[in-house]
Amino acid sequence: MTDLTSFPAPPPVPAQGMDIAFVGSRSSLFWLALKTGFLTVLTLGFYRFWMKTRLRRWYWSAIRPGGHPMEYVGDPWEKLLGFFIAVVILTFYIGIVNLILMFVSFSVFNSSWVGYLASFAGVIPIWFYALYRARRYVLGRTRWRGVRFGLEPGAMGYAVRALVHWMATILTLGILWPNMTFQLEKYRTDRTFFGSAKLHQGGHWWMLYRAALPMIFVVLIAGLFALWVMRLDPLTQDMVAFVEDYMENGDEAFLRITGVSNVWRLWLVIPLLLGLLYGAIHYRFASKRILANHKTAEGIAFQSVLSGPRVSVIYILGTFIAYTFLVLGVIVVFGVAAATLGPQVLIETQIGSENPLAGLPRALSFVILAVLYLSVFLMWGVLHNAFVTYPLMRHMALTTSLLDISGLAQISQRARDEFAEAEGFAEALDLGAAI
Amino acid sequence: MTVPPPVPDADRMSFNGTGSSYFDGDNPVPRPVTLTVDRRAGNLEIGLPGSGVETAVWPLRDIRMLGDQPRKQSVMLRSVGDPLARLLLANPDVLPYLPNLRRRAPPKGRGRLAVWATIAVAAVAVQIGILVPLLADSLANYIPRAGERALGEATFSQIREALAETEFAPLALCERPEGRAALQTMIEKLTVPLNLEQPVSVFVLNHEMVNAFALPGGFVVLFRGLIEAAEGPDEVAAVLAHEIGHVVSRDPTRHALRSAGSIGVLGLLFGDFAGGAAVLFLTERLISAQYSQGAELAADKFAFDALENADVSPAAVGDMFERLRAKYGDRDGVVAHFLTHPTLTERIDAARAAATEGAVYEQILTNAEWQQLETICAARSRPD
Numbered sequence: 085m086t087d088l089t090s091f092p093a094p095p096p097v098p099a100q101g102m103d104i105a106f107v108g109s110r111s112s113l114f115w116l117a118l119k120t121g122f123l124t125v126l127t128l129g130f131y132r133f134w135m136k137t138r139l140r141r142w143y144w145s146a147i148r149p150g151g152h153p154m155e156y157v158g159d160p161w162e163k164l165l166g167f168f169i170a171v172v173i174l175t176f177y178i179g180i181v182n183l184i185l186m187f188v189s190f191s192v193f194n195s196s197w198v199g200y201l202a203s204f205a206g207v208i209p210i211w212f213y214a215l216y217r218a219r220r221y222v223l224g225r226t227r228w229r230g231v232r233f234g235l236e237p238g239a240m241g242y243a244v245r246a247l248v249h250w251m252a253t254i255l256t257l258g259i260l261w262p263n264m265t266f267q268l269e270k271y272r273t274d275r276t277f278f279g280s281a282k283l284h285q286g287g288h289w290w291m292l293y294r295a296a297l298p299m300i301f302v303v304l305i306a307g308l309f310a311l312w313v314m315r316l317d318p319l320t321q322d323m324v325a326f327v328e329d330y331m332e333n334g335d336e337a338f339l340r341i342t343g344v345s346n347v348w349r350l351w352l353v354i355p356l357l358l359g360l361l362y363g364a365i366h367y368r369f370a371s372k373r374i375l376a377n378h379k380t381a382e383g384i385a386f387q388s389v390l391s392g393p394r395v396s397v398i399y400i401l402g403t404f405i406a407y408t409f410l411v412l413g414v415i416v417v418f419g420v421a422a423a424t425l426g427p428q429v430l431i432e433t434q435i436g437s438e439n440p441l442a443g444l445p446r447a448l449s450f451v452i453l454a455v456l457y458l459s460v461f462l463m464w465g466v467l468h469n470a471f472v473t474y475p476l477m478r479h480m481a482l483t484t485s486l487l488d489i490s491g492l493a494q495i496s497q498r499a500r501d502e503f504a505e506a507e508g509f510a511e512a513l514d515l516g517a518a519i
Numbered sequence: 520m521t522v523p524p525p526v527p528d529a530d531r532m533s534f535n536g537t538g539s540s541y542f543d544g545d546n547p548v549p550r551p552v553t554l555t556v557d558r559r560a561g562n563l564e565i566g567l568p569g570s571g572v573e574t575a576v577w578p579l580r581d582i583r584m585l586g587d588q589p590r591k592q593s594v595m596l597r598s599v600g601d602p603l604a605r606l607l608l609a610n611p612d613v614l615p616y617l618p619n620l621r622r623r624a625p626p627k628g629r630g631r632l633a634v635w636a637t638i639a640v641a642a643v644a645v646q647i648g649i650l651v652p653l654l655a656d657s658l659a660n661y662i663p664r665a666g667e668r669a670l671g672e673a674t675f676s677q678i679r680e681a682l683a684e685t686e687f688a689p690l691a692l693c694e695r696p697e698g699r700a701a702l703q704t705m706i707e708k709l710t711v712p713l714n715l716e717q718p719v720s721v722f723v724l725n726h727e728m729v730n731a732f733a734l735p736g737g738f739v740v741l742f743r744g745l746i747e748a749a750e751g752p753d754e755v756a757a758v759l760a761h762e763i764g765h766v767v768s769r770d771p772t773r774h775a776l777r778s779a780g781s782i783g784v785l786g787l788l789f790g791d792f793a794g795g796a797a798v799l800f801l802t803e804r805l806i807s808a809q810y811s812q813g814a815e816l817a818a819d820k821f822a823f824d825a826l827e828n829a830d831v832s833p834a835a836v837g838d839m840f841e842r843l844r845a846k847y848g849d850r851d852g853v854v855a856h857f858l859t860h861p862t863l864t865e866r867i868d869a870a871r872a873a874a875t876e877g878a879v880y881e882q883i884l885t886n887a888e889w890q891q892l893e894t895i896c897a898a899r900s901r902p903d
């Protein structure tokens with residue numbers, strides 16, 4: 085890394101770089117994930133605090149800047165405590181608010197959808213709040229070379245900013261998305277510490293448009309495609325009638341379509357969707373790279389050479405593996421359910437008249453089904469860890485380096501962030517399911 | 520690169536410290552080390568040459584290895600006495616001299632944890648067991664009829680679509696006019712003496728299931744299979760009266776509101792773990808089963824009175840349950856006790872007891888009307 089910093093005019097302190105190593109094999113992670121996941125299923129979810137802690141400990145110490153492992157010192161017991169605290173605080177809010185929203189939805193709007201939508205919307209601000217708190221907890225429990233990281237308090241401000249930026253992004257149809265990415269990351273980075281050193285996010289928000297180029301390209305192509313299919317050479321002579329028919333009668337409308345030309349073009353939707361997927365993943369990770377390249381602290385600079393295509397391949401392939409297993413597994417579960425219990429049960433479930441413990445032989449098949457069902461999800465989680473999280477972490481670690489570490493000698497320890505509720509809110513609200 | 524100690528001493532052993540680093544817990548700078556185990560004192564002496572800092576001394580029994588490290592060759596050690604300092608060990612030779620490497624720290628603040636666990640369990644219990652049902656029960660009375668009706672309609676069409684055999688049309692309703700007329704007679708006999716606030720809409724679904732249910736907004740739905748299984752009109756009337764009981768006490772609406780509240784709370788508990796959705800669903804079912812037992816008994820009670828008013832024997836409720844028991848088997852025994860759910864046997868006994876001793880009851884429909892009702896699904900059953 086020194087080649088990039090050997091400028092003609094020598095800096096006062098010769099800047100020294102540092103690479104990040106990643107040790108640890110996929111198989112050892114696989115077994116750790118399997119073991120902890122199994123215990124989680126066995127304990128009906130209680131072990132998940134230990135599972136999360138142990139996986140993080142593994143990942144963190146696999147990442148070794150300058151050969152020295154990062155360390156995760158989070159404690160499952162404090163996570164459990166935080167979870168209890170969050171449950172106490174949230175249970176009244178969620179229960180009562182949901183019920184009242186449902187009531188208003190029934191009485192005023194004559195449907196349940198408004199209620200579901202509103203209760204979802206009501207959780208969004210808490211969601212952002214919880215995200216920031218969770219990050220603060222994780223950073224506060226992360227050390228490298230014995231020195232703590234930290235994030236200043238500021239969850240409320242983060243939630244407000246996140247809401248405003250999301251609003252702006254939606255109102256501008258996504259054009260301001262890079263601004264949101266940048267400002268939110270800057271908010272977090274500028275409050276991040278390593279020991280006594282404060283990080284700083286430099287750069288401008290528009291530099292992130294470069295990360296969005298594949299996305300912009302695909303969106304333009306999709307627009308042209310829509311224009312072609314709808315206007316220039318319409319699929320059907322009477323597009324309006326077809327759309328109305330479709331709205332009213334669903335798929336049946338396809339049977340009545342008239343004056344069709346070149347229906348094969350609809351197949352192009354598949355590559356377009358894949359393109360959009362690629363664009364989204366590319367943006368997510370390429371923006372991380374650009375942002376990392378503009379992060380500094382006193383005497384410390386980062387560099388990332390993360391590869392967008394590589395990350396996308398990892399992401400899509402790994403997700404595909406995990407989800408294929410999940411879908412096949414769920415099909416098997418349904419097959420077994422139909423075979424052991426008869427199709428009746430699936431219907432009774434619909435109208436809510438089944439009694440899961442109606443008789444012992446039936447209860448037994450329910451137990452078998454439950455075990456099967458949980459194992460499918462367990463394996464899904466394990467595969468996701470082994471084929472998505474692991475390769476992503478490794479790629480990100482190996483492609484990141486520190487260009488300048490002359491500031492490290494001046495850094496000293498920071499005080500411990502006592503944090504009673506840990507990441508309880510995020511846990512209760514089902515955030516950060518990955519790691 | 521270790522320098523042998525000047526005076527050979529059996530109790531002092533030196534180890535290769537090459538590649539190992541000590542972190543003092545203040546400054547993120549690795550310090551090269553010399554490692555010496557003093558067995559008499561029971562200490563590991565971590566010499567820090569060239570740093571101007573004196574040797575760090577860690578008692579051997581206080582040294583722990585960090586857990587879940589991916590590489591066994593180079594491991595991170597810490598000492599109980601100094602929570603911040605770390606020793607990254609490149610050479611595992613010294614490990615056999617550390618007796619308590621894997622001893623776990625006792626969980627801190629167990630009392631506090633227990634307190635919060637109790638509060639959390641209590642909060643969820645109070646919420647699901649008291650507040651949500653209370654609120655649901657009282658709010659259910661304020662939902663306008665139109666809203667309730669729309670909710671029931673939406674649920675009804677969902678159920679019809681779920682039960683449909685083809686993709687294109689929902690499950691057919693049975694509407695042969697003569698059968699409907701007989702059904703109408705039955706409904707009127709049961710409901711006219713009651714002066715119901717809410718009109719009851721009864722539908723028959725063309726499906727072989729022996730079942731019936733009530734939905735918000737006064738919907739009562741019977742399955743063809745139930746009418747076929749019944750031995751006479753009184754047994755159908757018994758089921759109808761039971762479901763009308765649910766309508767009158769607005770059970771379906773209260774149930775819908777209650778699950779909206781309790782699903783939200785349970786979601787907090789099971790949210791973030793694989794397959795949690797299924798556990799959530801089952802728990803919700805069990806909770807509502809606990810609630811519905813009260814509602815079922817109340818609806819039974821209602822049915823007894825309604826049948827009595829219509830001059831039909833309440834024992835018909837018991838006869839219908841007998842029919843169900845023959846078809847689906849008994850729910851008595853261990854499981855029933857575990858659920859404390861009223862068993863069919865208890866309900867049959869209650870129904871038989873509700874019939875007035877020695878009273879003469881009539882049949883709710885004439886035999887001719889009953890024949891029409893039995894064939895309500897025949898011939899002209901059309902999708903609506």
